[in-house]
Structure formats: structure tokens, C-alpha cells
Amino acid sequence: MTITRRSFLQTTAASLSLTALSVRADSPNERLRVGVIGTGVRGKYLIGNLPPSVSVGAICDCASLRIASVMEPKGEFAKVLAHFTQADAAKCETFQDYRRLLDRAKSKDKLDAVIIATPDHHHAQAAILALQAGLDVYLEKPLTVTIREGRLLADAVKRTGRVLQVGSQQRTMEVNRFACEFIRNGGLGRITKVELPNYPGPLPMPPLDQEPAFGGVDFDLFCGPAPLRPHHRHLWMKEDFKVGDLLWRGWDLFRDYSGHLMTNWGAHTVDMVQLALGRDDTGPVEVRAVEPNSVAELWPHWKSKTPAPVGWDSIPTNKQPPANQEKGRDGIATYADRRFWPVTMRYADGIELHFTPWDSTQAGSLKGGPDFIVFHGEKGRLKMRRNNFETDPPGLVTNGPDAAIASKWSGGGHVARPHLENWLDAIRTGAKPNAPIEAGHRTVTICHLANIARELNRPLRWDPVREQFAEDASANESLTRPRRNGFSLP
Numbered sequence: 001m002t003i004t005r006r007s008f009l010q011t012t013a014a015s016l017s018l019t020a021l022s023v024r025a026d027s028p029n030e031r032l033r034v035g036v037i038g039t040g041v042r043g044k045y046l047i048g049n050l051p052p053s054v055s056v057g058a059i060c061d062c063a064s065l066r067i068a069s070v071m072e073p074k075g076e077f078a079k080v081l082a083h084f085t086q087a088d089a090a091k092c093e094t095f096q097d098y099r100r101l102l103d104r105a106k107s108k109d110k111l112d113a114v115i116i117a118t119p120d121h122h123h124a125q126a127a128i129l130a131l132q133a134g135l136d137v138y139l140e141k142p143l144t145v146t147i148r149e150g151r152l153l154a155d156a157v158k159r160t161g162r163v164l165q166v167g168s169q170q171r172t173m174e175v176n177r178f179a180c181e182f183i184r185n186g187g188l189g190r191i192t193k194v195e196l197p198n199y200p201g202p203l204p205m206p207p208l209d210q211e212p213a214f215g216g217v218d219f220d221l222f223c224g225p226a227p228l229r230p231h232h233r234h235l236w237m238k239e240d241f242k243v244g245d246l247l248w249r250g251w252d253l254f255r256d257y258s259g260h261l262m263t264n265w266g267a268h269t270v271d272m273v274q275l276a277l278g279r280d281d282t283g284p285v286e287v288r289a290v291e292p293n294s295v296a297e298l299w300p301h302w303k304s305k306t307p308a309p310v311g312w313d314s315i316p317t318n319k320q321p322p323a324n325q326e327k328g329r330d331g332i333a334t335y336a337d338r339r340f341w342p343v344t345m346r347y348a349d350g351i352e353l354h355f356t357p358w359d360s361t362q363a364g365s366l367k368g369g370p371d372f373i374v375f376h377g378e379k380g381r382l383k384m385r386r387n388n389f390e391t392d393p394p395g396l397v398t399n400g401p402d403a404a405i406a407s408k409w410s411g412g413g414h415v416a417r418p419h420l421e422n423w424l425d426a427i428r429t430g431a432k433p434n435a436p437i438e439a440g441h442r443t444v445t446i447c448h449l450a451n452i453a454r455e456l457n458r459p460l461r462w463d464p465v466r467e468q469f470a471e472d473a474s475a476n477e478s479l480t481r482p483r484r485n486g487f488s489l490p
Helices: 005-011 041-049 064-071 076-080 082-087 098-105 120-132 147-160 174-184 219-223 260-264 266-277 334-338 403-407 417-429 437-456 473-479
Strands: 032-037 054-060 093-095 113-116 136-139 164-166 191-197 286-289 343-346 352-356 373-377 380-385 388-392 460-463
Touching: 032 041, 032 098, 032 417, 041 054, 041 064, 041 076, 041 082, 041 113, 041 417, 054 064, 054 098, 076 082, 093 098, 098 113, 098 120, 113 120, 120 136, 120 147, 136 417, 147 437, 164 417, 164 437, 174 266, 174 380, 174 388, 174 403, 191 266, 260 266, 260 437, 266 373, 266 437, 286 437, 334 437, 343 437, 437 460, 437 473
Parallel strands: 032 054, 032 113, 054 093, 113 136, 136 164, 191 352
Antiparallel strands: 191 373, 286 343, 286 460, 343 352, 373 380, 380 388
């Protein structure tokens, strides 16, 4: 099926209406009031990407250090947050506990919506409480840290009728949307296989020494639903310092708080696969991890983002792992190896997903990044990245999106305004957002399935209707986790 630039823009005009808000920006009485929960790097960029039609009425972070870095930004963030500091900072309230911010939303001078950019393990509770407070929600990806949390959150969106946009902004990128529609409408013919990067999974928690708290952090709040641990900067500080060549990713590295790169970056690429294949309400039926010839050969592609596969020695601590820690043939924690294993999945119609080592599909003009996707079809291949795609043979698409459309997304992952505007437009018009809750839940479910298959180290059969593993009680225990008292899901 041939898709022209004109037909694509016509069919997506409603969902890509990014100018509807500007006509209201000059009326202060009609500015939406937004709260922001989580003011690390991503939270700051989201504030900086908000249009003038929005005012930031409250911000929240468990560390006063982070709050101060928004109220009085320095360095690159002085420019990013210039509009906020000039227009909103003087009247913006600050909170350490998002539960108190959400209590404020119920007051007379209430908020209209909230942006959530916390560590992943807080996403579900913060979002459900916000929905119950009558707020619309922009929730950063990955959606949740467990599959069950995602279903409960989707149910809460349906029950409250609020708008929830997942921060999977490639769904608003016109180039990616065009490529996905081209595939979904038969441009490659029948799809047989899709290849994605083999993102590493999270590490088990290391036995870290206790350090004196600093930065005004409420470490009990940081731990939240996860077990309460001794304070250590390697847990809560992300991308603030280096350990060797590694820009330290803090909580994102560890299973208690995140699915690491498999859910973080994987949430982007899997999301494009789901959109291209038209699977936003379902998922694969089989999943298995595949032992590679050498785990050590897989790590160099990720060496700037994750510790080497040498178990506890890769984490900066003087302690030894517990005596009952699982050991591998080389005396290291075996899951620290398996988190690098490739993963294969299969949908009910036979299409296979291959989380595959980088080099096997890194080719052509899309070299240089870990976010590639390769769709294999009867008529050829389509290679996709953020804001970019190419086909083999080249002539499969003859009239794609104009290059000028792609240029507005230049600047890497920090450019989020069109996706935020799509969310705001949905709030004001009642339209469906580009990245709705069910799509975000199904996407992160696939990422969780990959990590679960590695952890359990056996083939699994998944029922995407019941959202359970078939005849596998022990595997179904991984669908949820205990939550600490005071942080139960509402």
C-alpha cells in the first residue's frame, strides 16, 4: 500500500494538532496549572519544554537539592528554565512528598494536571493518587516496575476518566509515525521478524555501606515502596558523577527501582514495534532468553551506561555478596551475567521479536546509536531510529515526511514540547493522546517479560488476555512485588 505525505498528514491531523493551545496562551485566566513531581534532569527538561499556555504551580522532589536546582537553576539549566524562573517561580509552591502536593491539588486553588518524572518505582502510586485527585497526568516512561502495577494504573485511568499521556514521545514524532503507519498498512508486506537492541536488565541490589545523607534528601521517601536501605549516593543520584568510564545511573541500575535499560530505552523501541504492528492492546505469547557464546563480548556496546558483567565487583562497595547469593561458574552472580542475554519472543501470528546483539543489525546510515529497530517483511526491510528511518530497497517509500518536520525534533531526547502539547490538547479537547495508557502498559509489559525470562532462565508462555504466565505459578509471582507500609497502591 502506498502512503503519500499528503494522505499521512491528512489522516493524522487531528492527533497532531499542536497549535490549538497557542490561541489561549495570551489569556492568563485560561492557563492550565501544572504540578511537577520529580525535578532531576528529565523533570527540568519537561518544565523547560512546556508552552507559555501552562503555568507551573508546584514542584516536588524528595531532595531539597533538586528543588533548589529548579528554583535557582545554574549552568545549562539556567537557559532551559528561563521562562519558568521569569514567569512562575515566584508563585510556585515546593514540596518534598508528592502525597502532600496532591493533597494541595484538592484545595480551593487546585492544580489541573501533573507531570511525573520520578524514579520508576514511584510511578504507579504517584499517578494513581493524581488521577484520584482529579488531575490529568503526563507520566514518564517506563510506565511501571511491575506488570501488575500497569494494569492497576490502566484501570484507574478508565475509572476516573482523566487523560494520561505516557512520555513515549516517539509516538508524536511525525517521521516515526509515518514509518509505523507504512508498516501497519502493508508497505513491507507480511512481517516475519523484528530486531531490536539487546538492552541490559537491572542488577540485584549490592550490599552498600551507609553514607551520611546530604542534599536535603528524605531517603525514606526516596526508597518509597522498595525496602528501606541505608543511605548511599550510588542509589539515588543518577548521572551526577562517573565511576570509571561509566556515567553513574544510580537507581536506574537496580531491580528494586527499575528494569534498567531494558525498560528505560527499551520502552521507546518496543513502543514503535507495537505501534507499527498494531498491537497496542496485546503482546507476545512466548518468551525465552538465549545464552550467548560470551557475555563479555556483549558488554562493550553498553560500557558507558552499565557496569561490566563481573557481578558484585562491578559495583563500588567494599562488602561481599550474601552467603546465599547465587554463584556462577566463574564465582560471580549468575543473574549479573544473564541480564545481558539476548531474548526472543513470538506473537500468536508467528511474528518474532529478537532483542539481538548490536552488531548484527547495525548497518547503513543508522549507525551510531542503540535505538535501532529492523522490520523484516516480504517486500524488504525498514530500519528505524528516533526521528529517522530508511528502507531496503530504498524505493519502497517515495514520498515520505518532509525533512523540515524532522528538524523540529533535533536536540536528542530532551525535545519534548510537541508531545507535551499533544497531552495538553487532549486535556482541553477530550481527544485521545498519542501515547495512551494501554499502549504504554503493553509496551513496558514486553520489557518486563524480557527481564523476567532472564531472571528465571527458562522459556515462558504468556497469555496477553489474562496477563498471566500459562501454568507457571512461580513465574506469576514476578508480576507484582511487596510494597512497604505507607506506600501501598490506593
